[in-house]
Amino acid sequence: MTTLTVNGRSVTIQNDVDLSTPLLWVLRDHLGLVGAKYGCGIAQCGACTLHLNGTPIRSCSVPLAAVAGQSVTTIEGLAAKDGKLHPLQQAWVEHDVPQCGYCQAGQIMSAAALLKQNPKPNDAEIDNAMSGNLCRCGTYLRIRAAIHTAADRMNGQGNGGSKSGKSGGAV
Amino acid sequence: MSALITRNASVARGKDDAHIHALMNHVLGEVPAMSRRSFLSLAGLGGSGLIIAFCMDDAASASETKAATNLFAPNAYLNIAPDGVITIYSKGPEIGQGIKTAYALIVAEELDANWNDVRVEQAPIDQALYGWQGAGGSTSIPNNWDTLRQAGAVARSMLIAAAAVKWKVDAASCFAKDSKVHCRDGRNLSYGALANDAASQTVPDAKTLKLKERKDYSLFGKRYTGVDNVKVVTGQPLFGIDTTLPGMLYAVYQKCPAFGGVAKSANLDDIRTLPGVKDAFIIEGNGQATEVLSGVAIVANSTWAAFKAKQQLQVEWDEANASKDSWQSFMQRATEIAKQPGQETINDVGNVDDVFKRTTDSAKIVDAYYYYPFVSHATLEPQNCAAWYHDGVMEIWAPSQNATQAVQQVSKLLDIAPANVRVHQTRVGGGFGRRLMNDYVCEVATIAKRTSAPVKLTWTREDDMTHDFYRVGGFHSLRGAVDEQGKLAAWQNHFISFTADGKKPISGGDMPAGEFPALLLSNYRLMQTLMPSGTPCGPLRAPRSNSIAFVIQSFIHELAVAAKRDHVEFLLGIMGEPRWLKPGDIRALNTGRAANVIRLAAEKSEWNKPLPKGRGRGIAFHFSHAGHVAVVAEVSVSSNKQLTVHNVLVAADVGPIINLSGAEAQAQGAVTDGLSMMFAQQITLSNGRVQQTNFDQYELLRMPHAPPVKVHFIQSEYNPTGLGEPALPPLIPAVCNAIFNATGERIRTLPLTKLGFKWA
Numbered sequence: 001m002t003t004l005t006v007n008g009r010s011v012t013i014q015n016d017v018d019l020s021t022p023l024l025w026v027l028r029d030h031l032g033l034v035g036a037k038y039g040c041g042i043a044q045c046g047a048c049t050l051h052l053n054g055t056p057i058r059s060c061s062v063p064l065a066a067v068a069g070q071s072v073t074t075i076e077g078l079a080a081k082d083g084k085l086h087p088l089q090q091a092w093v094e095h096d097v098p099q100c101g102y103c104q105a106g107q108i109m110s111a112a113a114l115l116k117q118n119p120k121p122n123d124a125e126i127d128n129a130m131s132g133n134l135c136r137c138g139t140y141l142r143i144r145a146a147i148h149t150a151a152d153r154m155n156g157q158g159n160g161g162s163k164s165g166k167s168g169g170a171v
Numbered sequence: 172m173s174a175l176i177t178r179n180a181s182v183a184r185g186k187d188d189a190h191i192h193a194l195m196n197h198v199l200g201e202v203p204a205m206s207r208r209s210f211l212s213l214a215g216l217g218g219s220g221l222i223i224a225f226c227m228d229d230a231a232s233a234s235e236t237k238a239a240t241n242l243f244a245p246n247a248y249l250n251i252a253p254d255g256v257i258t259i260y261s262k263g264p265e266i267g268q269g270i271k272t273a274y275a276l277i278v279a280e281e282l283d284a285n286w287n288d289v290r291v292e293q294a295p296i297d298q299a300l301y302g303w304q305g306a307g308g309s310t311s312i313p314n315n316w317d318t319l320r321q322a323g324a325v326a327r328s329m330l331i332a333a334a335a336v337k338w339k340v341d342a343a344s345c346f347a348k349d350s351k352v353h354c355r356d357g358r359n360l361s362y363g364a365l366a367n368d369a370a371s372q373t374v375p376d377a378k379t380l381k382l383k384e385r386k387d388y389s390l391f392g393k394r395y396t397g398v399d400n401v402k403v404v405t406g407q408p409l410f411g412i413d414t415t416l417p418g419m420l421y422a423v424y425q426k427c428p429a430f431g432g433v434a435k436s437a438n439l440d441d442i443r444t445l446p447g448v449k450d451a452f453i454i455e456g457n458g459q460a461t462e463v464l465s466g467v468a469i470v471a472n473s474t475w476a477a478f479k480a481k482q483q484l485q486v487e488w489d490e491a492n493a494s495k496d497s498w499q500s501f502m503q504r505a506t507e508i509a510k511q512p513g514q515e516t517i518n519d520v521g522n523v524d525d526v527f528k529r530t531t532d533s534a535k536i537v538d539a540y541y542y543y544p545f546v547s548h549a550t551l552e553p554q555n556c557a558a559w560y561h562d563g564v565m566e567i568w569a570p571s572q573n574a575t576q577a578v579q580q581v582s583k584l585l586d587i588a589p590a591n592v593r594v595h596q597t598r599v600g601g602g603f604g605r606r607l608m609n610d611y612v613c614e615v616a617t618i619a620k621r622t623s624a625p626v627k628l629t630w631t632r633e634d635d636m637t638h639d640f641y642r643v644g645g646f647h648s649l650r651g652a653v654d655e656q657g658k659l660a661a662w663q664n665h666f667i668s669f670t671a672d673g674k675k676p677i678s679g680g681d682m683p684a685g686e687f688p689a690l691l692l693s694n695y696r697l698m699q700t701l702m703p704s705g706t707p708c709g710p711l712r713a714p715r716s717n718s719i720a721f722v723i724q725s726f727i728h729e730l731a732v733a734a735k736r737d738h739v740e741f742l743l744g745i746m747g748e749p750r751w752l753k754p755g756d757i758r759a760l761n762t763g764r765a766a767n768v769i770r771l772a773a774e775k776s777e778w779n780k781p782l783p784k785g786r787g788r789g790i791a792f793h794f795s796h797a798g799h800v801a802v803v804a805e806v807s808v809s810s811n812k813q814l815t816v817h818n819v820l821v822a823a824d825v826g827p828i829i830n831l832s833g834a835e836a837q838a839q840g841a842v843t844d845g846l847s848m849m850f851a852q853q854i855t856l857s858n859g860r861v862q863q864t865n866f867d868q869y870e871l872l873r874m875p876h877a878p879p880v881k882v883h884f885i886q887s888e889y890n891p892t893g894l895g896e897p898a899l900p901p902l903i904p905a906v907c908n909a910i911f912n913a914t915g916e917r918i919r920t921l922p923l924t925k926l927g928f929k930w931a
Contacts, residue, residue: 018446018475025475029421034413035406037600038474039551040632044866047551075406089404096396096832099840100267101403101410102551102600108404127875134866136551136601137267138843139836140877 002068006031007077019065023057024048026064027074035075035105039134046133049106050074056113058132075105078112087153088112091146099137107133111147120151243366245329245374247300248278248322255350255363257284260294262301263311264572265399266602267840268895269833270311272398274319276829277312280390281323281383283347284362291398296574296594304596305573307607307710309796309893312829313757316890321377328375333368334360348389385827385888392886394832399598409598411570414557416625420449422618423477424628425484426466426638429859430705431458432493433465437486442469445483447476454617460640460707462584462613470622474629481631494705494859498544501644501856504702505667509540509648513665513698518684521694523650526661530652537729541722542646543921544853547861547869548711552600553635554611558618559625564591565616570599572606580609581616592616603844604710608640636869637861640709641854643669643680647722657734659727659745661694669708670701677704679714686715687723687760687794690752691745706856712844713896716795720900721849721907721921724791728908729917738790738908739773757797757892764799764824765792767885772801772822775883786817787913791904798897799824802842802905804878808914813931814923816846816878816906821898826891828884838882838898845902847872851924876930 002013006027017030022041027033027050036059039047043058050059051073078086085093088108098104107130114121114129121129126147135143244250249259259275275291278284296304327347334352335342337360344355353359362369402409427433434453442451450470456463467486471477530536557568565587571577574594582589599606615628630638646667654660668680675681682697689695711717731741749763769792772778782788785807792801800823807815821838828834851870855862863869907918920926 016447017473018479020479021473021475025473029473029475032415033406034408034415037410037551038412038553038629040866041478042632042865042867045551075404079405085401085404089401092404093396093400096394096400096836098267098397098400098403099269099836100265100551100599100601101397101399104403105406124875130874134551134871134873135843136549136603136871138840138847138872138877140843140872140874141839141880142836143874144877 002064004067004069005071006033007073013064017064019063021064022060023050023062023064023067023072024059027059027072033074033076037102037105039103044134045103046110047103047106049109049133051109051113054113054116056110075109078108086112087150088115088146091150091153095142095146095149097139097142097146099139103133103135107135107143111143111150114147115151115154119155121147241367241370243326243329243370245326245369246322247294248319249282249326251326251362251366251369253363253366255288255361256290257282257288257350257362259289259291261291262294262304262315264304264306264574264596264599264602265293266306266572266599266606268306268311268602269397269830269836270306272395273312273829273833274315275398276390276395277316277319278323280388281320282327283349283389284323285350286390286395288350288362293596296578296596298575298578304575305607306602306895307572307604309798309896311893313797313890313892320382321380324380324382325375325377326369328380329369329372330362330365332372333365337365337368388827392828392831395830396832410552410600411557411568411597412552412555412600412629414568414597414627416557416559416627419557419625419627420470420472420622421474421477422468422470422615422626422628423481423631424454424466424468424614424618424634425481425486426464426634427486427488427490427493428637429488429490429493429495430460430707431464431859432488432490434467435487435489437467437484439467442480442484445476445480447472448480450622451480452621454614457584461608461610462580463610463617468618470618470626477629478631490859496704496706496856496859498644498855498857501702502542505542505646506540508667508700508702509646509665514700515698517682517697517699518689519696520689520692521661523661523663523694523696526652526694527650530654530660535653535733537649537651537726537733539649539726539729539919540647541649541725541919543644543718543721544855545641545644545706545708546711546848546852547636547639547641547854547863548601548603548605549636549866549869549871550601550603550605553632554605554630555628556611556615557625557627558615560616560619563587564593565619567592567594567612567616568597569594569609569612570597570606571609571612572599572602573609577609577612580613584613585616585620603712604714605639608709610638632866633864636864638707640678640707642711642714642717643677643704643708645680645718647719649722649726651726651730653730653734657736657741659688659692659730659734659741662688662692663696663698665698665700667700667702669704671704671708673703676701677708679708679710682715682719686719688727688745690760691747691762705859712841713795713899716793716896716900717848720791720793720795721903724793724901724904725907725918728789728791728904728911739769739778742769742790742792757890760794761799764885764887764889765794767887768792768799768801768822768824771883771885772803772820775822775881776803776805776820778803785913787909787911789905789907789909789912791901791908793897793900793904795900796896797825797892798894800897800901802898802901804902804905804909806906806909806913808910808928809931812926812928814910814928815931816876818879818881819902819905820881820883822883822885823894823898824885824887825894825897826889827886829891834884834894835882837894839880841896841898842880842902843872843877845899846876846906849903849906849921849923850928850930851922853922853925
């Protein structure tokens with residue numbers, strides 16, 4: 001048996017689940033949390049990004065054995081307890097970021113980790129923090145703009161909006 | 172800039188939204204109110220099960236709701252409940268092109284609905300009700316424009332008729348606005364209040380109804396956020412790969428790495444003993460790459476158990492009839508072939524030989540050899556599908572962009588009556604043409620027919636990249652001439668492409684006789700030679716155009732340079748007088764619309780404004796999939812070939828814009844997609860095998876290299892056409908022309924990494 005905390009709740013994984021199983025598949029197949037996505041299996045695309053003890057990880061490449069007793073936050077646990085969306089989720093909707101949407105949970109989790117560490121990132125810092133997350137549809141401009149909006153709002157600066165040329169072109 | 176329109180929280184009373192709320196509460200540790208669907212989330216922490224929940228509940232809840240509320244449901248596209256909620260059904264698959272939002276807007280516009288009252292659901296797959304349900308060729312909007320508007324207009328007309336009866340006035344004295352019918356005397360009634368009465372009105376003949384005029388549109392042209400965006404950003408199960416069914420098993424399928432190889436034997440006994448593995452067996456298949464190729468299926472109790480077992484799988488393949496394709500040999504053969512005239516002449520207008528002979532100034536003749544590689548779709552959601560064979564019914568949850576055909580294919584393949592093949596459309600994690608094919612659907616249906624339980628097939632990324640229907644590579648040997656006046660005088664192209672059947676060009680590898688600029692020139696010759704290939708190929712976003720635009724629109728620039736003329740002027744010269752080459756046919760070039768987008772792109776990019784040394788601006792136009800699009804890119808290249816794309820501007824005419832946010836998104840996405848394809852993407856073949864297996868070897872553009880993109884639309888008077896594809900083709904030539912203008916290096920080969928370029 002392996003015990004870990006997922007979105008604030010303690011969960012127990014039975015012994016019949018192989019300890020080599022990547023956290024991604026534990027969540028998706030055994031815990032019914034499918035927000036984190038499978039894209040590459042080798043930590044190249046970022047679709048499976050979630051937080052382990054607050055740090056962003058590629059859950060496709062971290063086995064169950066390595067997360068015993070630790071705390072996992074997934075996209076399903078990002079909103080507030082009352083269901084109010086996280087400012088990033090809200091900004092994502094306002095900027096109409098998703099196209100197919102498949103990468104977006106991973107993008108948001110990477111962005112959430114960035115804002116925790118750096119509440120006012122500039123374009124270059126955003127690009128750097130987000131460079132591990134692929135978007136096949138090409139929504140990068142809007143992701144950048146949405147991160148600025150959320151950061152501004154979290155810093156109490158109202159509506160936010162893009163504050164640099166490179167974010168231009170998004171909604 | 173108008174504000175983005177998001178719908179009020181009050182619309183969250185839709186059944187799925189309420190469910191999501193319950194799920195979220197569950198995740199967060201609160202006990203949700205026990206609902207009829209909550210049993211489905213008991214296994215987890217508020218995750219999967221949603222799709223099957225809908226499926227199992229739909230019939231029951233629909234009849235319950237109907238009995239309880241008398242929905243006004245005049246056709247298959249919408250219904251209105253007495254509480255005022257308007258449900259619109261989107262007939263097509265959402266693959267990232269924003270169709271679920273756009274379709275609903277078209278119905279809502281003609282219905283005169285308040286967008287806040289609208290919720291949108293995926294329509295069932297039902298050919299009798301909806302015709303073809305798929306997405307391809309940027310046809311979703313143009314092919315459904317009239318039907319959807321009529322669906323909304325029928326409902327509006329019946330609501331007005333119901334109000335007129337109630338008020339005892341002439342219907343002509345009533346009008347609809349904002350989910351209400353208004354009488355000229357000032358009275359009004361909401362659609363919800365009229366729903367019951369409207370339901371008993373006679374359904375009018377849609378063709379007799381007057382549709383709204385452009386000036387009366389109130390919804391179109393603003394920015395709307397996608398109708399499922401809240402679900403996307405909260406990680407709800409929407410995609411095919413998220414499907415969970417009671418007692419579901421998990422499958423993988425191993426095909427021969429060389430296309431068309433047949434599984435002779437495998438270590439099945441060993442595989443069956445591995446942890447979690449339930450079964451392993453060889454599937455003969457029907458030899459069709461679009462359906463089921465020979466391979467080995469492993470069925471397990473989790474995806475990981477199946478993936479892990481697959482790593483232990485040893486298969487003996489019979490490769491006697493398998494592909495032996497090699498990209499190196501293709502390149503060598505093509506260079507030889509290019510020295511000869513083409514095997515076939517596709518089009519021959521005027522006399523190009525005569526023009527070349529008469530052109531004595533060699534500087535006015537340009538010879539060029541262009542080529543581009545095979546590329547993969549690489550949808551971020553790998554191919555997958557779930558199926559459950561029960562009670563003689565094959566029930567399928569498919570992230571397909573061609574579900575109607577999936578029904579037909581599975582029915583024929585497994586000898587199940589079409590009525591007993593039920594396909595549920597899921598959201599699709601990227602289409603790009605890959606999912607016009609239903610191979611993963613046919614595979615899982617074949618597996619499900621043997622298992623007694625529901626089963627989900629998931630391809631690994633490696634399966635996905637090595638078993639695609641690739642955008643075919645191609646080679647072009649070109650000769651062009653400009654005359655003394657600096658006009659394009661003659662154009663000859665020997666196109667070296669591929670054939671799968673030894674007769675016709677492979678899918679995506681054909682070049683129509685009338686391809687631009689054929690129809691605008693007096694001397695034009697297109698020849699073709701086909702090389703046999705065993706690699707499955709198929710349409711990829713803007714098929715044909717996504718590759719040949721690079722060649723054509725770069726070569727036009729070469730000729731403009733030879734003519735010592737400005738590229739924009741030269742392009743406008745080719746367009747000539749404004750005319751629609753086949754009036755009424757949206758797939759025919761309209762030179763007036765072309766010239767307008769070229770002029771707009773030039774104006775907005777300040778085309779004539781000088782740039783600092785080392786920077787270059789490039790332009791390209793292309794007409795594809797009924798869209799007229801011009802792109803301007805500005806680049807700089809360092810001495811060690813580090814490329815920076817500073818900005819990109821897109822000018823497009825696809826008629827009136829339905830959802831401005833969605834339309835801009837398609838153009839922005841096409842730019843990113845084009846940059847990916849241009850810069851690093853190449854699938855190479857060796858002994859019939861694809862050599863790239865994952866994103867470390869097949870790179871997509873990453874955020875640091877995504878330039879700002881400005882999008883400008885000319886909302887012309889023509890009917891709207893699609894935008895999923897046409898913004899892509901001009902991107903690559905625009906950037907490559909900019910590289911020439913910045914450095915003098917002409918790009919005739921893709922991807923750029925093969926020429927030593929790096930991102931700055």
